[in-house]
Amino acid sequence: MATISDVAALAGVSTATVSRALNGKATVDPDLAARVRTAADELGYQPNGPARNLRRQEAAVVALIISDVENPFFTAIARGVEDVAHEVGYSVVLCNSDESASKENRYIDIAIQERVAGVILSPTGTTSSVDKLAARGTAFVAVDRPLPQQDSDVVLVDTRLAARQATEHLIAQGYQRIGCITGPSGVRTADDRLAGYRDALKAAKRRGSTKLVRRTEYKAAGAHKAARDVLSQEDPPDALLVANSAMAVGVLQALQEKGIRPGKDVGMVAFDDAPWAALVDPPLSVVAQPAYEIGTVAARLLLARITDGTRPPTTTTLGARLIERGSSHRG
Amino acid sequence: MATISDVAALAGVSTATVSRALNGKATVDPDLAARVRTAADELGYQPNGPARNLRRQEAAVVALIISDVENPFFTAIARGVEDVAHEVGYSVVLCNSDESASKENRYIDIAIQERVAGVILSPTGTTSSVDKLAARGTAFVAVDRPLPQQDSDVVLVDTRLAARQATEHLIAQGYQRIGCITGPSGVRTADDRLAGYRDALKAAKRRGSTKLVRRTEYKAAGAHKAARDVLSQEDPPDALLVANSAMAVGVLQALQEKGIRPGKDVGMVAFDDAPWAALVDPPLSVVAQPAYEIGTVAARLLLARITDGTRPPTTTTLGARLIERGSSHRG
């Protein structure tokens, strides 16, 4: 594979000049620069990234570690990050931690080893691995979930408030026994959504009951089981707040199997406005989160921190929007 | 940041010994190895990836360039690739080419520059950029779509046959004027699905009509417009074959807006068994592609090629499965 020396030899200049020419430094004679570019093209020269990064002590790459590639919420964030990063010449590598602390840890190690310029991640809960980034001075920002005792930049959604509003909406629609199916304990968004749900019940002077709450992984399968379970008990809920769109799939399956009609028999609001939400029957009421915007904001914060590591950490909280559709309106 | 020399100094050995110990070479005294590991831990030593890769002339990383991160088909492939790659100690970086030849090209350049061990990609159609990989001897395998005049490893689905079977199923159900909404011309899967659709019509001695065919990008918005258009004409189709699940969303929206009931008024089969397909009313008949398996097979082929660049290229064709649900049964 052609190296910078090959290009230098062909162009009849030094390697230093090649480097300067190819990196667009102003201090190089236009004629020479042209000759260098021609030589580089001729040889199909591609700079050796590891060598460059070794020398520069940093790569123009940001790592984005998300907890579930198959969740549209996170892929939308990814797009936001990409769009901003590409604008300023950074590449984005996507890593899928799969909601596993050990995978997250592994990817953080890789990010450090590869000396990426920065890391954006949706932390799995344990803070330990992120400390390494802080210790090394690698820029990072958390999305979707804050980092316990770590004052970093973070981009969140006011998910507790959103959950409260969604629950209040169900109450206003006349549902009496509202249940909640949320994610695993310790995952901040799952905890917050549950808290918001309870806020609404309390404000309406309703007594909550643990029998109406189920916690499970943020996946269809878990939610399916949870929904079957909660609906099979003696006093089943007549409405459900569901904490993400994958879970909504599982819950709707369960309703279908049990012959329960959403909206009429059991009201339902789910987090995340999946593309299909308006297509099911009845259309699914959702809490739409600004996922793409989370990505763009996080990327901008990261870039700012890369250039200036001393700026004070900020917390950005974006709002979510309740979209009322048929599944939360008593027919 | 601690370097290998720091570790060597602390452990009272040479850098070579540190390198050997940390890389698990057999030829190092167990006591020394332990001392080295302790020193490394103490310093929080993380090897410098660029330096290592520069020296080794290769990184234990494979790049996966997919054409749409928001398409569940491709994210399922990503999981397959990851699972296999991680087993053998490779990391996977995901790149989103967004169905754009220039982005694909850019990511290929980056992959080359970073000297990744191999590349898996769903090519956008133009072959040009992939030539660079071949020219440099970087291992790569194509998924979902073959590479024109490039004999590489490739993992495909027999999508033409699947399209034919889906169309035959619609014919068998008594639909008379079957239309097809497929992806852009030049994208192989889009062309193949159209060809399979025509195969079925021809075999049934039906005359196809270009007025029943629409081509658009593989996204909901394009398909939405296409469906409105095709259904508004004088002799509208009474059934539709739709080329992926994002498009199915757009088509179902259009049907909803026009008050057309899927199944009863217009039959429908779509590619890709999205999680929500069984939840819409009526449940959507689909062609289920073995996406995860495409990923695992591709990863295994890539690893084999990384170890032995001379093995003859293979083509693996996996089958798809028609899942009949309500949307293709006349009520």
Next chain:
DNA sequence: GTGAAAGCGCTAACAT
């Protein structure tokens, strides 16, 4: 404006 030369951190010959 251009070239010579040092050195980023690591691994692999080679020497012992």
Next chain:
DNA sequence: ATGTTAGCGCTTTCAC
């Protein structure tokens, strides 16, 4: 079994 040393390809002072 361990240490010494060269060098991977690049960027960047430092001279000129």
